[in-house]
Amino acid sequence: SIGIGGERMVRFACITNDRNRQVGRTGMGAVMGSKNLKAVAVRGTKAAGVADLKALRRFCKILYERCQGSATEKYRKYGTPANVLVHNKLGCLPTRNFQQSTFEHANKVSGETMLRTHVKKITACDICPIACDHVNKVDEGRYKGAVASVDYESLWSLGPNCGVSDLNAITKAVEICDTNGIDTISAGMTVSFAMECYERGLLKKEDTEGLELKFDNADAMVEAVRLMSRREGRLGKLLAEGSRRAAEIIGRDAWKYAMQIKGMELAGYSMRSLQTSTLGFATSIRGACYLRAGAYQYDIKGKVDRLRLDSSRGRLVKGGEDSYAVIDSLIICKFSRGVYKSEEELARLYRLVTGLQMNGKDLIKAGERIYNVGKLINIRHGWKREHDYPPWRATHEKLPDGPAAGAVIKMAEYDAALDSYYRARDWDKQGIPSREKLSELGIAGERMLKSSWVARALGRELLSPKICVSKRGA
Structure with missing residues (x-):
C-alpha cells in the first residue's frame, strides 16, 4: 500500500508491505499514486510446490545454524546501526551532505547507544533467525511516543548527514517517513541538500517559510521531513521533487550540492574515501x-x-x-x-x-x-x-x-x-x-x-x- 506521500506523488514515495517493510527507492509509491491505486491485496488458496521438500529442510537447517554465526552477530545485537562507529573510524561516514566523512557526535547515534537508550523491541522478517530490525521508542521530550524501526541508512541520512545527533528527533523523522510512505534515504539526502543551499544563500527564509534550515537543527530537520512527506507549503512542494529536480528549480550552483546519480540520492558511504x-x-x-x-x-x-x-x-x-x-x-x-x-x-x-x-x-x-x-x-x-x-x-x-x-x-x-x-x-x-x-x-x-x-x-x-x-x- 502507499501513504499520503504516494497519493501526493512525492518523487521518492515508497510502497509499504507488512507494516514497516518498504520498496523504498525510485518512487514506486508515486507511480501507484499517479494511477490512483492505494493498495494491492492478494490471498492465496494453494500451497507452493517444492521439488524436494525433505532435502530442502535438511539444507535450510544448515543455513539456519550458519545464520547464528559470527558473520551476522552484529546485526543480531545492534542491527545495521552497528556500522555507525565503524564507518566513522574509517572516515567514510558522510556528514552534512557529504561535505565531511566523520561525525563528531557519532557516539550519540551509534548502534550501541541506540540499543541502550531507545530500542524497545527486536523483530525479524517471517522466520528469519537474524532479526536485524530494531524498534525505537521515544520516552520523553518533544517527540515522546514516536515509534519506528531505525536502520543504518535511515539513522545516517536523517542524523549525521543532516548534522543531527538527537536520537529522539531521528526516530520521529523515520516515523513520519514510514507513516506517510516516503524513502528515508532520499528524504534525509534532500533535506541535507536544502540545508546546504540555505547555508550558502541559495535558499532564503522566504523559501523555507521562516524555518531555520541549518545543519545540526534537529527540529528543523523533522519539520522539513513532515512538510516534504505531505507536499505541504512552499518548502514541502520543493523538497518533494527530490534533490536533482529541486536543484534545477533553485538554479545557480545548487546542482553542485545535489548528491545524486541518475536522479537518485546517494546512500551512506563516503564517495571519496570508498x-x-x-x-x-x-x-x-x-x-x-x-x-x-x-x-x-x-x-x-x-x-x-x-x-x-x-x-x-x-x-x-x-x-x-x-x-x-x-x-x-x-x-x-x-x-x-x-x-x-x-x-x-x-x-x-x-x-x-x-x-x-x-x-x-x-x-x-x-x-x-x-x-x-x-x-x-x-x-x-x-x-x-x-x-x-x-x-x-x-x-x-x-x-x-x-x-x-x-x-x-x-x-x-x-x-x-x-x-x-x-x-x-x-x-x-x-x-x-x-x-x-x-x-x-x-x-x-x-x-x-x-x-x-x-x-x-x-x-x-x-x-x-x-x-x-x-x-x-x-
Whole structure:
C-alpha cells in the first residue's frame, strides 16, 4: 500500500508491505499514486510446490545454524546501526551532505547507544533467525511516543548527514517517513541538500517559510521531513521533487550540492574515501544504489586501496552486480553474509525448490543477463556514459577531515576505472552492450533483434533523457 506521500506523488514515495517493510527507492509509491491505486491485496488458496521438500529442510537447517554465526552477530545485537562507529573510524561516514566523512557526535547515534537508550523491541522478517530490525521508542521530550524501526541508512541520512545527533528527533523523522510512505534515504539526502543551499544563500527564509534550515537543527530537520512527506507549503512542494529536480528549480550552483546519480540520492558511504563503492554507485542501473553491487565491501574490508581507483575495479563491480542480481531474483536477504559459501550453494537451493538443473556458473550468467537487460532499458531512455559519473563534489572537493583527509576522486583514474568496467561487461566506450555479448546471453536472438526494443537500443535510437542530467566537471 502507499501513504499520503504516494497519493501526493512525492518523487521518492515508497510502497509499504507488512507494516514497516518498504520498496523504498525510485518512487514506486508515486507511480501507484499517479494511477490512483492505494493498495494491492492478494490471498492465496494453494500451497507452493517444492521439488524436494525433505532435502530442502535438511539444507535450510544448515543455513539456519550458519545464520547464528559470527558473520551476522552484529546485526543480531545492534542491527545495521552497528556500522555507525565503524564507518566513522574509517572516515567514510558522510556528514552534512557529504561535505565531511566523520561525525563528531557519532557516539550519540551509534548502534550501541541506540540499543541502550531507545530500542524497545527486536523483530525479524517471517522466520528469519537474524532479526536485524530494531524498534525505537521515544520516552520523553518533544517527540515522546514516536515509534519506528531505525536502520543504518535511515539513522545516517536523517542524523549525521543532516548534522543531527538527537536520537529522539531521528526516530520521529523515520516515523513520519514510514507513516506517510516516503524513502528515508532520499528524504534525509534532500533535506541535507536544502540545508546546504540555505547555508550558502541559495535558499532564503522566504523559501523555507521562516524555518531555520541549518545543519545540526534537529527540529528543523523533522519539520522539513513532515512538510516534504505531505507536499505541504512552499518548502514541502520543493523538497518533494527530490534533490536533482529541486536543484534545477533553485538554479545557480545548487546542482553542485545535489548528491545524486541518475536522479537518485546517494546512500551512506563516503564517495571519496570508498572509491570502489562510488564506481558501483555510478554504474548502478537505477541510480546511486549500494544494493546493486555491494562494492563498498571491497573498500571497507581492505581488499583494495579505497582512496584511489584503478583498472582492477571494473571487474570487481561487475562481479558484485551479477551476484546481487541473482540474490535479488532468488529473493534472499543480503544480510545473510557468510551463510552461503558459494554460488554452488545458491544453485543447490534453486534446484531443491524448483527441480530445475542449474549450477553456480549458470546462476551468475543469469545475473549477467538480468543486468544487461536493465542496461538496455536505460539505453533506450537515453542514459549514456555521462550518466555513469559521481556528483561534482566527489571529483572537485578534497575531504577536509578524518583518516581520509585530502582524498578526492581523480577524473583520469575514474575514467580508467569506468573503461575497465565497460570492458569487463563487453560494452563499448559509451556503455553499449555488444551484439556478441547479448547473443551469448540469449538476449539478442533473431526474433528479438528484428521486432523488439532491444533492436532499437542496439541501434542507438535513443529517446531524449528526461530523468537525469549530468554536469560533469563544470
